[in-house]
Amino acid sequence: MVASLLLASSPRKTQVQTHMLAYDSKGSTLWTTMNNITTEATGAAAILLDSGNLVIRLPNGTDIWQSFHHPTDTILPNMSLQLSNNNNLSTHLVAWRAPDDPSTSDYSLGGDSSFQILVWNRTMPYWRRAALDGVLVFAMYQSKSGPIMSQTIVNRGGEFYLTYTVSDGSASMRMILHYTGMVKLLAWNSNSLSWDVFFERPGSSCDRYASCGPFGYCDATEAVATCKCLDGFESVGLDFSLGCQRKKEIRCGQGDSFITLLNMKTPDKFLYIRNRSFDQCAEECSRNCSCTAYAYANLSNLGVTVDQSRCLVWMGELVDTEKRGDGLGENLYLRIPSSSVNKKTGALKIALPVMASLLIIMCICLVWIRKSRG
Ligand SMILES: *[C@@H]1O[C@H](CO)[C@@H](O)[C@H](O)[C@H]1NC(C)=O
Ligand SMILES: *[C@@H]1O[C@H](CO)[C@@H](O)[C@H](O)[C@H]1NC(C)=O
Ligand SMILES: *[C@@H]1O[C@H](CO)[C@@H](O)[C@H](O)[C@H]1NC(C)=O
Ligand SMILES: *[C@@H]1O[C@H](CO)[C@@H](O)[C@H](O)[C@H]1NC(C)=O
Numbered sequence: 060m061v062a063s064l065l066l067a068s069s070p071r072k073t074q075v076q077t078h079m080l081a082y083d084s085k086g087s088t089l090w091t092t093m094n095n096i097t098t099e100a101t102g103a104a105a106i107l108l109d110s111g112n113l114v115i116r117l118p119n120g121t122d123i124w125q126s127f128h129h130p131t132d133t134i135l136p137n138m139s140l141q142l143s144n145n146n147n148l149s150t151h152l153v154a155w156r157a158p159d160d161p162s163t164s165d166y167s168l169g170g171d172s173s174f175q176i177l178v179w180n181r182t183m184p185y186w187r188r189a190a191l192d193g194v195l196v197f198a199m200y201q202s203k204s205g206p207i208m209s210q211t212i213v214n215r216g217g218e219f220y221l222t223y224t225v226s227d228g229s230a231s232m233r234m235i236l237h238y239t240g241m242v243k244l245l246a247w248n249s250n251s252l253s254w255d256v257f258f259e260r261p262g263s264s265c266d267r268y269a270s271c272g273p274f275g276y277c278d279a280t281e282a283v284a285t286c287k288c289l290d291g292f293e294s295v296g297l298d299f300s301l302g303c304q305r306k307k308e309i310r311c312g313q314g315d316s317f318i319t320l321l322n323m324k325t326p327d328k329f330l331y332i333r334n335r336s337f338d339q340c341a342e343e344c345s346r347n348c349s350c351t352a353y354a355y356a357n358l359s360n361l362g363v364t365v366d367q368s369r370c371l372v373w374m375g376e377l378v379d380t381e382k383r384g385d386g387l388g389e390n391l392y393l394r395i396p397s398s399s400v401n402k403k404t405g406a407l408k409i410a411l412p413v414m415a416s417l418l419i420i421m422c423i424c425l426v427w428i429r430k431s432r433g
């Protein structure tokens with residue numbers, strides 16, 4: 060593979076074209092990319108900085124183009140990916156088609172309109188990072204032998220960016236969207252002279268988007284992550300392809316209540332309600348019968364000044380839920396019919412005396428056996 064860079068100048072204008080070309084062994088072009096920048100100045104130079112950023116720099120020091128603003132499949136340390144709020148493909152990472160084919164594949168990664176990072180397979184979600192809460196704004200990943208890679212979501216004038224820094228300031232780590240659609244963090248191994256993978260998502264099989272169906276969730280606290288149904292639900296079919304359904308229908312206005320599910324990756328497809336306290340958020344959900352769940356977080360560490368509250372409510376299905384194994388989940392408040400609460404405590408009230416009498420009977424039997432032996 061060959062990369063070529065053309066800097067074409069005329070006396071009055073500098074026309075800069077950057078080409079990246081891939082040739083096969085016979086010399087025919089497999090793939091090319093081109094950017095044209097036109098400026099009045101002369102004497103532009105292309106400089107590859109130590110950070111890995113390729114810049115086109117004018118003699119007075121102004122960079123008129125930089126590769127960090129045109130991400131491909133990689134985020135290098137100190138580079139930032141805009142988590143745009145529209146489908147602006149220029150700020151998406153796009154995976155390679157194959158290990159040796161850098162042409163674009165069907166997998167892309169970017170932010171959606173609501174604090175989430177997604178990997179898409181064409182237009183279908185393939186993997187999703189939970190909606191930002193106070194904890195997910197900042198994450199640290201320790202490689203096996205090397206320094207720590209920190210992932211941060213930063214707020215610059217209301218726009219959110221995903222960025223990485225490396226504890227020793229080097230460019231020895233990077234994040235890529237692999238050609239398989241997986242998000243991978245890599246660290247340079249100076250012994251084997253290759254990149255080691257030290258983190259990847261989706262991890263377990265049920266970590267893929269919505270793989271446990273509506274109202275199902277992936278329990279990643281188990282030794283082998285498995286699909287389960289949320290409390291009050293039972294599976295529709297033999298597997299989880301159709302998800303789960305309520306054991307008992309919600310009858311609106313009959314005093315439904317909410318149970319707290321701990322350590323959850325919040326589901327997708329929520330409504331974001333601005334400027335609410337926790338109690339107001341709970342009220343927002345409980346007063347509307349179509350609301351199945353809510354979650355609340357404080358985003359003050361994201362540098363949001365106007366509205367730090369993050370009230371999410373779900374109207375209808377809950378998809379792509381997970382019980383996290385890493386302790387980084389949050390509380391999800393799930394609506395259940397009030398009678399199922401009574402049934403649970405009721406069952407316990409019956410079970411306890413029965414168990415107690417069984418124990419007494421066992422004791423009497425043991426005493427009797429001993430007596431008859433002795
Ligand atoms: C750049 O310029 C060349 C010729 O001047 C043109 O063929 C090409 O389409 C331009 N590329 C872009 C991305 O504008
Ligand atoms: C550098 O030169 C360019 C083109 O002449 C100009 O637009 C830019 O403002 C200059 N930058 C500085 C820092 O002088
Ligand atoms: C994408 O976003 C960038 C930066 O916000 C902007 O310059 C560019 O015009 C946008 N492209 C499209 C196709 O909307
Ligand atoms: C991606 O989507 C295509 C259909 O567009 C499908 O055939 C393929 O299996 C999907 N890949 C994965 C890994 O799910």
Ligand SMILES: *[C@@H]1O[C@H](CO)[C@@H](O)[C@H](O)[C@H]1NC(C)=O
Nearest residue numbers: 109110136137228229230231
């Ligand atoms: C990233 O930025 C920090 C602070 O500006 C600097 O110390 C570090 O060397 C940079 N890292 C790379 C890989 O450029």
Ligand SMILES: *[C@@H]1O[C@H](CO)[C@@H](O)[C@H](O)[C@H]1NC(C)=O
Nearest residue numbers: 333334335336339364365366
């Ligand atoms: C937030 O809600 C409070 C009342 O609950 C109101 O006084 C305030 O103006 C609201 N702020 C914004 C930015 O909407």
Ligand SMILES: *[C@@H]1O[C@H](CO)[C@@H](O)[C@H](O)[C@H]1NC(C)=O
Nearest residue numbers: 330346347348349350374375
């Ligand atoms: C409940 O929420 C749904 C979906 O947002 C909405 O269409 C409906 O009007 C709401 N009902 C009440 C009573 O607020």
Ligand SMILES: *[C@@H]1O[C@H](CO)[C@@H](O)[C@H](O)[C@H]1NC(C)=O
Nearest residue numbers: 335336357358359366367368
């Ligand atoms: C969020 O947390 C900060 C710091 O703990 C606190 O000052 C702020 O009032 C909280 N905001 C909300 C909306 O709860």
